[in-house]
């Protein structure tokens with residue numbers, strides 16, 4: 001059984017950024033070292049490192065490393081830009097790279113971002129605990145645990161806190177097509193935490209809400225606009241519609257760094273579209289007819305009015321989001337509070 005240290009998704013390794021290759025989980029726990037812009041960019045693009053906060057931490061260390069490796073300022077800026085743009089939807093990546101670029105000591109700033117993420121995840125877990133009833137039956141999507149944040153997790157962090165508080169949650173895990181972050185990573189993390197779980201195909205969410213007494217849905221986020229519109233893994237929007245239909249609360253757990261205060265609504269969010277092979281093949285084996293046309297958005301946008309509340313490191317943020325998210329923007333930097 002791997003230890004939590006074995007599963008640390010990102011660590012600074014002196015002359016490299018060490019990362020857990022999430023594509024191989026759960027059956028192969030393997031770490032790699034990224035030592036160049038090509039390796040850093042490839043790790044993010046191929047989802048070897050994934051999850052909005054984790055790619056932020058990885059990008060931060062990556063840029064600090066590149067500053068050491070690339071003496072020429074212009075070449076360094078171009079390399080940092082490549083890292084910043086490796087994935088477009090999760091705002092945490094650009095946010096973390098910009099923070100490191102603005103710092104006088106880039107490595108110290110990257111370490112601070114990582115330290116803050118761990119503290120933010122703990123605070124989110126505390127903030128969300130009261131929303132989880134005893135013996136809650138919870139539906140979640142994608143992967144939002146330690147592997148996805150380089151801390152304790154966002155949505156999954158709240159669930160783990162509920163387990164530690166003796167609430168005995170039972171989690172219904174969407175497998176999360178097409179890359180199976182739910183089946184491969186979330187189920188694995190729940191097993192590690194000793195939490196009861198049931199795996200289901202994404203299409204089973206509706207009948208699970210109808211027949212399995214789901215009490216709440218909780219997910220993470222990749223980018224949240226000022227009005228509460230939330231980009232998250234493809235399939236999340238459908239879950240929110242279903243939850244509204246069934247009168248089930250729909251929570252989003254995300255740190256303030258996932259809020260994009262410059263965006264007025266989700267219409268402005270760039271949705272990453274990925275390779276057709278992710279859909280036409282399964283585990284590397286082609287399944288669809290050759291030449292099948294594919295639409296493969298990696299994320300969708302849940303309208304803010306379908307989100308019951310956001311769980312942040314500053315506490316629970318409820319509607320009306322135009323006011324409460326504006327107030328969140330004005331809160332002091334989290335590091336000043338810890």
Ligand code: MRU
Nearest residue numbers: 050051052142144148220221233
């Ligand atoms: O494409 P991925 O696997 O990076 O997408 C990740 C998600 O959508 C997560 O739900 C999100 O980043 C929340 S993270 C803790």
